[in-house]
Amino acid sequence: MMTGNPAPRRLSIFGSTGSIGRNTLDVVDHLGGRENFEISVLTGNGNVELLARQARSFGARMAVTANDRHYQSLKNELSGSGITVAAGKSGLMEAADREADWVMAAIVGTAGLAPTLAAARRGADIALANKECLVSAGDLFIKSIHEGGGRLLPVDSEHNAIFQVLEENQRHAIERVILTASGGPFRTASLEEMAGVTVETARAHPNWSMGLKISIDSASMFNKALEMIEARHLFGLKPEQIEVIFHPQSIIHSMVGYSDGSVLAQLGTPDMRTAIGYALSFPPRPNLPVERLDFARLARLDFEAPDERRFPALRLARLAMTRGGVQGAVLNGAKEVALEAFIERRLSFLAMADITERVMDDLAHLPPASAMDDVFVADRLARQRAAELMKLDAAG
Ligand SMILES: NC(=O)c1ccc[n+]([C@@H]2O[C@H](COP(=O)([O-])OP(=O)(O)OC[C@H]3O[C@@H](n4cnc5c(N)ncnc54)[C@H](OP(=O)(O)O)[C@@H]3O)[C@@H](O)[C@H]2O)c1
Known part of the structure; x- marks a missing residue:
């Protein structure tokens, strides 16, 4: 019989430098960090310094800035780390193409649409914080999820709440x-x-x-x-x-x-880490240090x-x-x-x-x-x- 630990889950976080992204990494850290998770890709936009710090600290395979102009500074920040660097819209699509079991979609606005749909089509579970995917392209997005065969896990606190109590x-x-x-x-x-x-x-x-x-x-x-x-x-x-x-x-x-x-x-x-943790651990509930009621x-x-x-x-x-x-x-x-x-x-x-x-x-x-x-x-x-x-x- 085979023994040993199961392979770590591969995660990508689109928008890791934002409020949801930072909270997601905090939850990942609480749930064992690099022992239990392998970070495939982290993406950001203007906050290159934070993106580079996150990528190094979580051992990400790839870091992407959505802004082409920040490519060189991200490359400089990550020099010698072995972390692949990419930029711009094509960089985001490369990020979506990387192997991941679970993707946090937390890019703000319509910029999040194309990479999230692509990741859904590849079959990753999508933890969805970005609203535009459903508001602007709801029918297409749901179709992409069905085609890919992954799960759609709502992160917005209201939808996460409904997800928790919907039988x-x-x-x-x-x-x-x-x-x-x-x-x-x-x-x-x-x-x-x-x-x-x-x-x-x-x-x-x-x-x-x-x-x-x-x-x-x-x-x-x-x-x-x-x-x-x-x-x-x-x-x-x-x-x-x-x-x-x-x-x-x-x-x-x-x-x-x-x-x-x-x-x-x-x-x-009111702490987004509850919703993020539920979407990350689902179906079991994680142990999180949020304030109790x-x-x-x-x-x-x-x-x-x-x-x-x-x-x-x-x-x-x-x-x-x-x-x-x-x-x-x-x-x-x-x-x-x-x-x-x-x-x-x-x-x-x-x-x-x-x-x-x-x-x-x-x-x-x-x-x-x-x-x-x-x-x-x-x-x-x-x-x-x-x-x-x-x-x-x-x-x-
Ligand atoms: N915050 C919440 O409590 C909350 C709750 C429910 C749902 N949401 C939804 O979750 C999403 C993220 O919210 P947030 O509060 O985390 O937003 P945020 O703090 O503004 O962060 C947005 C993220 O997207 C990146 N970004 C900005 N412009 C971009 C572009 N043009 N292309 C690619 N990436 C870009 C930012 O990068 P840089 O920071 O590096 O520039 C950052 O990583 C939104 O759709 C929001 O409606 C948020």
Whole structure:
């Protein structure tokens, strides 16, 4: 009989220098690091120094910066290490082509689409943090997962929560999923107050510490809108089965309602390492040093229905899901341009949804995507149209 330790699992982390990527390496470290895992590829973009440090410390086989201009500095940082270095879009595709059992998809934005789809097609298990894969290219992405034969493991805390409490053998009995949302900094603000929101007030998320864009997306509920579309694709739901409820303490991360009236919820302190660890160890649960819930100290959990007049992004998500096709890509592309304009103080907070909805209406005729290029075209057209509309509004 053969004995000995099983071969270490091969992991790749796309976006290892970001918040999710750093937390993933922290979890890997807690679960035995190089003893239990072999790091195939780490990718980053601008933070070359951190990428090189991570690659050396975890003994990665390959390190990729998505930015061609950083190739030489990454090469210099890693000289003598024996670690293969690559850069640019082709470097990311090389990364996707490397052998890996499990890939963390944590590149922010549409840049994550092509490498993640390619890794899915190769058959790796995909731990999905990047939202665009499902929001913009949901049907194609799910098809790639099926073709490759790997598993899709949601990392976004809400979807990870649903994944944890969704009873696969009871699919027929699932009535609804309930995504929780903290409500952000403007949960109790009036419509008038929200008209005057600034970048500084919008970025202050009460419970989670995140980057600028995702914090503003959380304040406007666009982040929740993207999560609704994600949930539809991940769990094969109808738009009317997806509900959103404000829950300011962010302790319940989401819930699934069944036909017998039962609702199963996943609770925990807001720490992404729980979701990442679950996706890494699944099905067994790992041992992680996250803060434990103290119910006596918590005392209460509150809930309230979101007001879609103040948070129109939620209505736009439902519209995109009902229309289907590339409307998710259009919503996301238009929202990105509106968000940039808000950050640069060229657009008001509430106008982000207004611009997005007008672009979605203008591009409602686009056909469904049969290849990734169709998604990129929809994204480009949406961005162009959003810019045009803002120019027209500013002129008129
Ligand atoms: N943070 C959270 O709590 C959280 C929760 C749920 C879901 N998510 C989702 O997970 C994804 C990652 O979030 P994050 O918070 O980790 O973002 P982040 O901190 O901004 O990190 C993004 C990562 O992507 C890299 N990157 C940036 N631009 C790129 C480009 N053009 N091409 C290739 N790589 C690029 C960054 O590299 P450099 O840093 O080297 O520039 C970094 O490694 C997002 O889609 C987000 O919506 C995040």
